[in-house]
Amino acid sequence: xxxxxxxxxxxxxxxxxxxxxxxxxxxxxxxxxxxxxxxxxxxxxxxxxxxxxxxxxxxxxxxxxxxxxxxxxxxxxxxxxxxxxxxxxxxxxxxxxxxxxxxxxxxxxxxxxxxxxxxxxxxxxxxxxxxxxxxxxxxxxxxxxxxxxxxxxxxxxxxxxxxxxxxxxxxxxxxxxxxxxxxxxxxxxxxxxxxxxxxxxxxxxxxxxxxxxxxxxxxxxxxxxxxxxxxxxxxxxxxxxxxxxxxxxx
Amino acid sequence: xxxxxxxxxxxxxxxxxxxxxxxxxxxxxxxxxxxxxxxxxxxxxxxxxxxxxxxxxxxxxxxxxxxxxxxxxxxxxxxxxxxxxxxxxxxxxxxxxxxxxxxxxxxxxxxxxxxxxxxxxxxxxxxxxxxxxxxxxxxxxxxxxxxxxxxxxxxxxxxxxxxxxxxxxxxxxxxxxxxxxxxxxxxxxxxxxxxxxxxxxxxxxxxxxxxxxxxxxxxxxxxxxxxxxxxxxxxxxxxxxxxxxxxxxx
Numbered sequence: 001x002x003x004x005x006x007x008x009x010x011x012x013x014x015x016x017x018x019x020x021x022x023x024x025x026x027x028x029x030x031x032x033x034x035x036x037x038x039x040x041x042x043x044x045x046x047x048x049x050x051x052x053x054x055x056x057x058x059x060x061x062x063x064x065x066x067x068x069x070x071x072x073x074x075x076x077x078x079x080x081x082x083x084x085x086x087x088x089x090x091x092x093x094x095x096x097x098x099x100x101x102x103x104x105x106x107x108x109x110x111x112x113x114x115x116x117x118x119x120x121x122x123x124x125x126x127x128x129x130x131x132x133x134x135x136x137x138x139x140x141x142x143x144x145x146x147x148x149x150x151x152x153x154x155x156x157x158x159x160x161x162x163x164x165x166x167x168x169x170x171x172x173x174x175x176x177x178x179x180x181x182x183x184x185x186x187x188x189x190x191x192x193x194x195x196x197x198x199x200x201x202x203x204x205x206x207x208x209x210x211x212x213x214x215x216x217x218x219x220x221x222x223x224x225x226x227x228x229x230x231x232x233x234x235x236x237x238x239x240x241x242x243x244x245x246x247x248x249x250x
Numbered sequence: 251x252x253x254x255x256x257x258x259x260x261x262x263x264x265x266x267x268x269x270x271x272x273x274x275x276x277x278x279x280x281x282x283x284x285x286x287x288x289x290x291x292x293x294x295x296x297x298x299x300x301x302x303x304x305x306x307x308x309x310x311x312x313x314x315x316x317x318x319x320x321x322x323x324x325x326x327x328x329x330x331x332x333x334x335x336x337x338x339x340x341x342x343x344x345x346x347x348x349x350x351x352x353x354x355x356x357x358x359x360x361x362x363x364x365x366x367x368x369x370x371x372x373x374x375x376x377x378x379x380x381x382x383x384x385x386x387x388x389x390x391x392x393x394x395x396x397x398x399x400x401x402x403x404x405x406x407x408x409x410x411x412x413x414x415x416x417x418x419x420x421x422x423x424x425x426x427x428x429x430x431x432x433x434x435x436x437x438x439x440x441x442x443x444x445x446x447x448x449x450x451x452x453x454x455x456x457x458x459x460x461x462x463x464x465x466x467x468x469x470x471x472x473x474x475x476x477x478x479x480x481x482x483x484x485x486x487x488x489x490x491x492x493x494x495x496x497x498x499x500x
Contacts, residue, residue: 008371008372008373008434009372010372010373056373058373058432058434059434073368076368076369077368080369085370085372085375086372088369088370088371088372089369090367090371090434090435117340118323118326118327119326119330119338119339119340120335120338121258121338121340122259122260122336122337122338123260123306123308123377125338127373181308182308184258184308184309184340185340
């Protein structure tokens with residue numbers, strides 16, 4: 001039976017989603033281990049997308065094919081019983097045979113969070129990037145519009161990304177600010193939806209918008225980076241800890 | 251100069267606020283160590299109140315007398331530079347000589363949080379108590395009113411509490427429910443303000459309200475526990491991890 005899992009993880013202590021060399025703790029590796037115990041054989045775990053080391057997920061999705069017949073609720077409980085507290089299956093359900101977490105996905109939403117204070121709150125330090133400098137959020141919001149649409153994202157992705165095309169469509173890019181009760185300071189949240197993200201794309205967009213907010217870049221430069229694909233025109237890649245995969249759209 | 255510090259900590263990896271035997275990591279101990287480095291001598295740290303092992307703080311307050319002249323902003327940065335990420339001074343300021351974090355306090359607000367879902371979210375697991383059972387929040391809210399007022403809290407405090415009187419005034423006790431975007435589930439928050447809390451008092455009130463919400467106790471029993479001071483009539487003490495010291499009132 002084919003199962004769809006919705007997964008949360010605090011990426012702090014993981015070397016990302018994907019199984020790497022021996023000894024590296026990964027989310028995919030932990031799930032595969034737990035599922036193999038349940039199904040009595042090696043189970044392949046297909047994730048909707050790879051997240052890098054330190055990146056978190058509120059709603060990562062994976063599909064797994066199990067030999068054993070088991071309900072969604074029981075499967076969720078059985079997997080969670082074999083996982084550490086920093087990764088959790090929040091929903092499991094039986095789905096049609098042709099569902100594949102990666103190939104069936106129509107898009108994803110990521111959120112990059114900056115805690116704009118002069119201290120890193122213990123309650124936010126794992127999930128946000130702290131920056132005490134002044135940010136002009138209205139300016140960031142104006143520039144955010146430049147990213148929406150279909151573009152070649154060469155300037156905003158890893159040089160080594162082994163993909164056929166770097167053209168992707170960003171459908172939404174919002175910059176919000178709100179007060180954090182936990183941190184007792186201001187949070188700036190950059191939320192982006194796209195049909196697909198290249199490696200480092202979201203962190204590069206976030207890093208660019210942070211430079212815009214601090215007055216180190218202007219709209220003309222951003223537009224040139226988006227249009228030209230010149231990597232040197234984009235801002236620095238923002239730290240992984242501020243990034244969360246919010247949702248996968250099907 | 252006398253300084254007032256506002257402190258946040260994730261209590262998970264602390265043996266509470268107060269310095270204990272050697273080798274026990276405590277918040278007071280970590281602060282005293284950092285301050286001694288700054289002031290070049292042993293510094294006494296007076297906290298507004300002790301929190302037990304595993305209990306968190308969004309706004310604990312401490313007062314410290316320093317020989318060295320230093321501004322609030324510089325002191326905050328200097329202390330934070332000598333602390334681990336799970337404890338942080340979010341504000342430091344020079345105050346009148348007669349300010350004392352404990353003796354000047356007029357009251358405190360605590361919040362007990364229950365994540366009411368069938369899994370412990372990685373983003374909430376450190377700061378909430380997870381309970382999947384059904385809770386009747388309206389019923390909890392009705393019973394919460396019974397706690398407000400001046401009572402002898404013997405039934406709701408540690409047997410060994412070495413205090414002259416167990417009479418305290420609870421000024422507010424609210425039960426709220428809200429959706430948690432992080433956990434993707436329901437949070438039940440019990441917020442209490444009082445001029446003072448005895449040891450285990452808040453966790454015992456929370457544990458009692460949880461039993462009320464699950465239908466294991468009714469209003470008559472709660473009223474009897476409050477009036478009689480009979481420990482056996484109160485609910486179980488709720489786990490420390492769900493409790494947060496929100497604010498100290500001056």
